[in-house]
Amino acid sequence: MTAKHVIIDCDPGQDDFINLMLVAAAPEVFEVAAITTVAGNVPLALTTHNARLACDWAGWRQVPVYAGCPAPLMRGLATAEHVHGATGVDGLPPATPGTPLIDTHAVPAMIDALRAAEAPMTLIATGPLTNIATALIMAPDIVDGIEQIVLMGGARSAGGNITPSAEFNMAVDPHAAARVAAAGIPLVIFGLDVTHQLRMTGPRRARLRAIGTPVATVIADMLDSTANRMTFAADDGPPLHDPCTALFLIAPSLFDLVDCHLAVETDSPVTYGHTAVDIAGATGRPVNARWATAIDDEAAFACIEQRLAGLAAGAN
Amino acid sequence: MTAKHVIIDCDPGQDDFINLMLVAAAPEVFEVAAITTVAGNVPLALTTHNARLACDWAGWRQVPVYAGCPAPLMRGLATAEHVHGATGVDGLPPATPGTPLIDTHAVPAMIDALRAAEAPMTLIATGPLTNIATALIMAPDIVDGIEQIVLMGGARSAGGNITPSAEFNMAVDPHAAARVAAAGIPLVIFGLDVTHQLRMTGPRRARLRAIGTPVATVIADMLDSTANRMTFAADDGPPLHDPCTALFLIAPSLFDLVDCHLAVETDSPVTYGHTAVDIAGATGRPVNARWATAIDDEAAFACIEQRLAGLAAGAN
Amino acid sequence: MTAKHVIIDCDPGQDDFINLMLVAAAPEVFEVAAITTVAGNVPLALTTHNARLACDWAGWRQVPVYAGCPAPLMRGLATAEHVHGATGVDGLPPATPGTPLIDTHAVPAMIDALRAAEAPMTLIATGPLTNIATALIMAPDIVDGIEQIVLMGGARSAGGNITPSAEFNMAVDPHAAARVAAAGIPLVIFGLDVTHQLRMTGPRRARLRAIGTPVATVIADMLDSTANRMTFAADDGPPLHDPCTALFLIAPSLFDLVDCHLAVETDSPVTYGHTAVDIAGATGRPVNARWATAIDDEAAFACIEQRLAGLAAGAN
Amino acid sequence: MTAKHVIIDCDPGQDDFINLMLVAAAPEVFEVAAITTVAGNVPLALTTHNARLACDWAGWRQVPVYAGCPAPLMRGLATAEHVHGATGVDGLPPATPGTPLIDTHAVPAMIDALRAAEAPMTLIATGPLTNIATALIMAPDIVDGIEQIVLMGGARSAGGNITPSAEFNMAVDPHAAARVAAAGIPLVIFGLDVTHQLRMTGPRRARLRAIGTPVATVIADMLDSTANRMTFAADDGPPLHDPCTALFLIAPSLFDLVDCHLAVETDSPVTYGHTAVDIAGATGRPVNARWATAIDDEAAFACIEQRLAGLAAGAN
């Protein structure tokens, strides 16, 4: 198995951070060509800062980090400090990033990388899709350079987490999501239906902490911080949203996926950001995505635990 | 316990028919003031015909039947013969109704009844909400004459059954649903989330048939007809949508309900008819409905079985 | 020439009142079957009161007045007291109407009248179209009983008068207007493009006052009241909106009309109530209306003056 | 008077071409920093080709040309070959451009130029606003580098030219237009209301041809081509849309302008691309644009004639 060349477009965000650690812990799976940041969980300056910190923790020295769009295509930016804390990575000790920021905008950087790639690349998207949509607006030919987009976003049976019917990443930039959904690129989507099945319960957080490495400890700190800040149903803990994307690329068989036509509502004040997931073919529209319906959460957590234990030696 | 004075607004429809039989089987619960028909599962002429047949089967002699609106407020009529058969009540033997049709439109009839009522009445609504919305448009003062509307419609975790994100009754006339939701009337809503939990499996259909009465037999015939026409997951059978409304009024404790703010999307081509069910208070808007999340389906079926057995003697 | 049987659906309103006086002044043109009132310029109780006063002024003894819908199909009611004064007919002396109010809702009354008519009738509509749309929702067969609807509403080159892109009657109930536009009934529409050409300048108001009859005097009072309350461009005075409908039926040659496809925007917060008037065939949609583009305003005023002079003897 | 540093964002287009010639003919007014092209009247490859040809005709040697976005933000591209001919510049002899195309995307080029400018620059926009909106999405800080945007687009009293209620540039990319309108940049807008007042009648086309220079002759050829291909009202000829932007910067007093709040409809199938021009303050929203209502068309044509005569010596 050859490592996949990936660009990771993200808005760290605690779960983006954890996702990046999983990527770092699977170097035989991922060859990270670039990290691009977008406004989302916190404003762009913070997501960029946090992405650079994540590179430090990952032990990456060669991965370029580019800052992207500071606000959605059409709507004003909504953020989620109530989930991720004021810095976006509550639980992570403040630091000055050692990883530099490249002085090029993420969007042309992404376009150039995709055009220059020897083979189509995989995009991992764990924030609002503003950067990717903007790249498609500027240069639709990049579709040929993208093997697939593996993304966190949306909800069907789980309803929504920012409005009654929409998930955060989709609701923050529904136009970008709709643009990406219509681009003809194979999509693999991990929405709340599945991410809500992967819960970082107290016992699991304790197991992570027991690993004893700096990375595992700081992740346990982050998850404890969320668990203490927010209210979850008994026995539950914070769900792990973004790490489903890396987990899928590491171990696809952890997930059940179904073909669907995905459409994203852009305009309605009631349903903007809603993902209409047509599994049954009710709309008669063609399949444009694979939608995750279930995760083997015990096996998934075991994978996370094992990978983070393996990362211990190399990082920081 | 005094029987509730109810108006039943419906579009029979197999499950509307079964709901009417349950009402008939609980005369200590329901005093039926009127049945009003609306276009929905099949066109108005058929839903009206079927409602009159239902009155015959119910053994009602004094319940007035009024025909209402033949099409939704704003959209063209969509019907569901693929579910209910060409007549709307596939499985029911063709017959000429003995129950007469009153020569007054359902909407002014409903308005007059509600204004004349000694105490606020309960509306049971098992079709598109066109008639009730039109009555509210003409005479908003009838709000004072309505204790509650107990209705079948909508979906949250169940997605949709006519579009990926909308249930039939809501999608057929989303403007009417939105108008009713905004009227300030207490609503109790049974959407697909709960109706999909009440399945008429093969064994249950056999138990109904074993009752041996004409009504129970014809209901078993109807359900077998649907089971044969459509495809359901293993062990499942046709869900019973509309009968949740009568069941709730007969035995409220069968259901789990949560307070919510309900909004209905009217306009988006992607999400029209979607029910945005705000349980967590994400919108900050006031509670206007109780939303059914779960049913004790064994107890519910036992209730149906017992009630239909009791109806045997009186009907037809 | 036989008098046309007409139903006048209105929201008096000063210009509705003047329109009714013109109708009264042309008894060889109009046989008034009913007056139906709707909420619009002022709430329903006032428009109904004012319609009854107008019947008194018109000298009508046999014209039934029915009150209709108190609010639009979907939106909350917006009124226009800043134009018409607190009573809706500023300038008219307060009085108790001698004309009775029939105790039947305007909508079923309209339906019954149209179904019973020996020949299709003309509807004159000078308010929001709520009543007519509701009648169409309840009983679409009435289309066969309507020869045409001659209505005041909309704007194309004149922009709007309640929003930048919408005229009052359309904006108050855009859903009703869209429903009526889609009903397949021949429409003749007098929008702001043409009504803004018919200005009651100071000299014209003086000419009306010079007629000396009670009706002409009270109309002059009304127009002076508007002229004093609002600001108009130099040489202009209040436009006469609603009277274009009666004028057209009295003297069609006063107007230039073009065939068009009319669509009405219902949903957009920016353009709700906007009339998209397709004269050039850009949409490829069929002609459903005649749109007034110009009026011979000198001849029109002369007609008004002459008719009101003729009404003098009969009224009040 | 110092020449204004301008970036010209365009989709040539016959009238874009003529506008560029006017710019070239007023070197004391304009210092052209860049020309950026966008898909619009014809696809991007053609608008870019035509822009380079225009530079050749203008005699420009140092003006960089950058190609921009090949399609709108959200909608599929609609073009206007029925107006401009298959090449977009019908009447212009085919040629291979001497002016090179810079191998950088227009959007980052525009961002870099605006950030590097010593003083805020003027943007002249005569096509869909896709490039400018995308630049604002990527880098909202460029607002500080823009003195004003002088643009052709929209309609109020003129209705529309591609739909009943929308002008071409706005309808092709309504989202871009809405994004630009909301950016807080001073806008000066020349919509159909004013461009339809500047008609290239037969006599005027003859006067242009009589100038005798290559540029004037080819412009006369273009206008004749349009006059022959399309149908205009008697005495009219093709309107000059885009050249109003250069004319305004050359001689602002040619125009009457009013302050307004401009909003652009993005979503409605009926009104997308409609410009809601709030002159009277009906919306209560702040002034964000100056809207052209009238042109002194005789003086404007004289200006065009004189400028093109002056360009004769230098060009081609």
Ligand SMILES: [Ca+2]
């Ligand atoms: Ca994220």
Ligand SMILES: [Ca+2]
């Ligand atoms: Ca039903």
Ligand SMILES: [Ca+2]
């Ligand atoms: Ca009126």
Ligand SMILES: [Ca+2]
């Ligand atoms: Ca252009």
